[in-house]
Amino acid sequence: MSPLEKLIANTARLPEHGNLRVERILSAQKEYDWIQISHLGVYYRTQEALSDINCMVKPGKLTGIFGPNGAGKSTMLKAMLGLVPSNGVVLYQGELLRKQLEKVAYVPQRSQIDWTYPATVWDVVMMGRVKKTGWLRNFSTVSRRVVKNALVRVGMIDYRHRPIGQLSGGQQQRVFLARALAQEAEIFCFDEPFVGIDQKTQGVIFQVFQELAAAGKIVLVVNHDLGESITHFDDLILLNCELVAAGSRSNVLTEDNLYHAYGGKVIFFSDAA
Ligand SMILES: Nc1ncnc2c1ncn2[C@@H]1O[C@H](COP(=O)(O)OP(=O)(O)O)[C@@H](O)[C@H]1O
Numbered sequence: 001m002s003p004l005e006k007l008i009a010n011t012a013r014l015p016e017h018g019n020l021r022v023e024r025i026l027s028a029q030k031e032y033d034w035i036q037i038s039h040l041g042v043y044y045r046t047q048e049a050l051s052d053i054n055c056m057v058k059p060g061k062l063t064g065i066f067g068p069n070g071a072g073k074s075t076m077l078k079a080m081l082g083l084v085p086s087n088g089v090v091l092y093q094g095e096l097l098r099k100q101l102e103k104v105a106y107v108p109q110r111s112q113i114d115w116t117y118p119a120t121v122w123d124v125v126m127m128g129r130v131k132k133t134g135w136l137r138n139f140s141t142v143s144r145r146v147v148k149n150a151l152v153r154v155g156m157i158d159y160r161h162r163p164i165g166q167l168s169g170g171q172q173q174r175v176f177l178a179r180a181l182a183q184e185a186e187i188f189c190f191d192e193p194f195v196g197i198d199q200k201t202q203g204v205i206f207q208v209f210q211e212l213a214a215a216g217k218i219v220l221v222v223n224h225d226l227g228e229s230i231t232h233f234d235d236l237i238l239l240n241c242e243l244v245a246a247g248s249r250s251n252v253l254t255e256d257n258l259y260h261a262y263g264g265k266v267i268f269f270s271d272a273a
C-alpha cells in the first residue's frame, strides 16, 4: 500500500466527514500534478505583453493556447519556462516550473530556430537526450534506442543522415517533435507547430500529441488558427494579452469569448463535437 492509499484507508474509517476528507486528499493529489499559473505577467520595456494570467494546465489533456497575432501566446510559454522575465508564479508539483526544466520539452516557433546549424537529423534528436544523460552518456545504448524509436514514430528514420537544413518545413517540424519525444519529458510545449507544414505532417503531429496526452503528459500547444483542427484540443486557453477564458473546449468556444479575443476578425470554424 502506498502512503497515499494508507492515508485514504485510515481517513475512510473515521466516523464523521470521512468521505469529505478522502475527496479533499484526492483532489489535492490531482491538482499537485497540474501546472498552476498565478498572476503571470510580462512587460517588454514599457509594453505589457501579458497581463495577470491565472489558469491551470492539466495532464492527460491536449491544451491549446489560442489568440490573435501579438496576443502574448509565445510570451506566455516563455514566461512559464522562465525564458523571459515575468511577474507571478507558475507551479508544477508544488515547485516553480522554471526550476524543473529537465521535465520539460519545448519546441519554439520555427522562425526562432537556426536552420543553417550544421547538424544531421540524428544529431538534432540526440540533443534531446542531453538533459537526461549529460554529454558523456550521450551515446549510450538506451539513448540510441530512444532516438531511433522517436524517429520511427514521426516517420523520419530514413532521413537520419540528412542535414537538418535540407528538409522541408513539415519534415523539420517532425524532427523537432522526435527530439521532444526523445527527452522523455512530463511536460511538452510546442509553439505554432502547424505553421507552414503539409497535411500529412499535421496528422502525424496531432496523433503524437494525443498519444502523449493519453499517456498522462501535459501537452501545451500554441496555435492561432481557428480552423477545423481546433476540435483536436480538449482544453483551451484563450488570450488577448489578458486571459479571455480557459477550460474545456466547449466552455471556452463561445461567441462572446471569441469576440473578446479576436474582435471583429472572427474566422469561421466548425465544432462538430
Ligand atoms: N522580445 C520582445 N521585445 C519587445 N516586444 C516583444 C518581444 N517579443 C514579443 N513582443 C511583443 O509582445 C506582444 C506579444 O508577442 P507574442 O508573445 O510573440 O505574441 P503571439 O505569440 O501571440 O503572436 C507583441 O505585441 C509583440 O510585438
Ligand SMILES: [Mg+2]
Pocket: 073, 074, 075, 109, 192
Ligand atoms: Mg507567437
